[in-house]
Amino acid sequence: MSTAPAALLVEDLAFAYPDGHQALFGVDLRLDPGERVALLGPNGAGKTTLVLHLNGILSGGRGRVDVGGLPVRKRNLPEVRRRVGIVFQDPDDQLFMPTVGEDVAFGPRNLGLPEPEVAARVAAALEQVGMAGSADRPPHHLSFGQRRRVAVATVLSMHPEVLVLDEPSSNLDPAGRRELAEVLTGLPVTMLMVTHDLPYALQLCPRSVVLDGGVVVADGPTRDLLADADLLAAHRLELPFGFDPTRV
Numbered sequence: 638m639s640t641a642p643a644a645l646l647v648e649d650l651a652f653a654y655p656d657g658h659q660a661l662f663g664v665d666l667r668l669d670p671g672e673r674v675a676l677l678g679p680n681g682a683g684k685t686t687l688v689l690h691l692n693g694i695l696s697g698g699r700g701r702v703d704v705g706g707l708p709v710r711k712r713n714l715p716e717v718r719r720r721v722g723i724v725f726q727d728p729d730d731q732l733f734m735p736t737v738g739e740d741v742a743f744g745p746r747n748l749g750l751p752e753p754e755v756a757a758r759v760a761a762a763l764e765q766v767g768m769a770g771s772a773d774r775p776p777h778h779l780s781f782g783q784r785r786r787v788a789v790a791t792v793l794s795m796h797p798e799v800l801v802l803d804e805p806s807s808n809l810d811p812a813g814r815r816e817l818a819e820v821l822t823g824l825p826v827t828m829l830m831v832t833h834d835l836p837y838a839l840q841l842c843p844r845s846v847v848l849d850g851g852v853v854v855a856d857g858p859t860r861d862l863l864a865d866a867d868l869l870a871a872h873r874l875e876l877p878f879g880f881d882p883t884r885v
């Protein structure tokens with residue numbers, strides 16, 4: 638195993654919500670720099686709860702989370718939130734400025750970066766997601782797939798080390814799925830992708846982790862996990878009819 642700090646390290650993470658509902662029961666997860674990993678599991682498995690611990694939105698349970706060797710703790714939160722960018726399922730949760738450019742500039746401006754650096758980051762992030770030339774457009778004039786790519790750009794402009802995506806393929810048409818896949822596979826970041834879309838997990842992520850009942854129940858090559866019919870059935874994971882993961 639590599640001795641470099643993990644891009645993301647989760648150790649024995651357990652968490653109960655204030656109403657007493659225990660959502661995580663001791664989760665271990667390590668992502669090495671540059672890995673792309675899918676986080677799979679049925680509704681209520683604890684995926685969102687885990688993700689919300691990665692940048693300290695939720696905390697207070699047992700265990701630890703480190704990002705590039707930095708513990709996710711209150712005093713580290715500004716740096717943790719720069720290192721871990723979360724792209725939420727609904728792009729409209731992340732786009733609230735009059736123009737695309739201002740949305741992508743929002744994070745870097747908040748960091749207090751000088752305007753020329755902000756402008757350079759905006760241009761680079763929009764280029765990375767294939768949206769160069771759209772900086773002056775209002776986000777609500779864009780298609781849903783374009784808005785999702787701009788939401789990714791709002792995170793990329795912070796130069797994150799870990800990109801977490803919640804259901805990135807939801808509501809995308811086949812062209813939108815393909816365009817986003819091309820963007821995501823070209824990014825030089827560590828990626829954790831929460832998804833119910835198993836073919837998309839196979840396309841983008843060499844490794845998958847299955848969470849169910851607040852514990853990791855499988856961790857391995859996506860192709861192998863998706864070929865395991867018993868595993869899929871036991872955890873309510875379904876491939877599209879006729880889809881053969883060994884033939885992709």
Ligand SMILES: Nc1ncnc2c1ncn2[C@@H]1O[C@H](COP(=O)(O)OP(=O)(O)OP(=O)(O)O)[C@@H](O)[C@H]1O
Binds near residue numbers: 660679682686
């Ligand atoms: N704010 C909350 N208060 C109490 N319980 C909660 C809260 N949020 C989630 N839970 C519970 O914690 C468990 C894990 O939920 P979580 O949202 O993490 O699952 P998930 O795997 O992301 O599900 P989905 O695929 O439906 O998004 C569920 O049983 C859920 O009902």
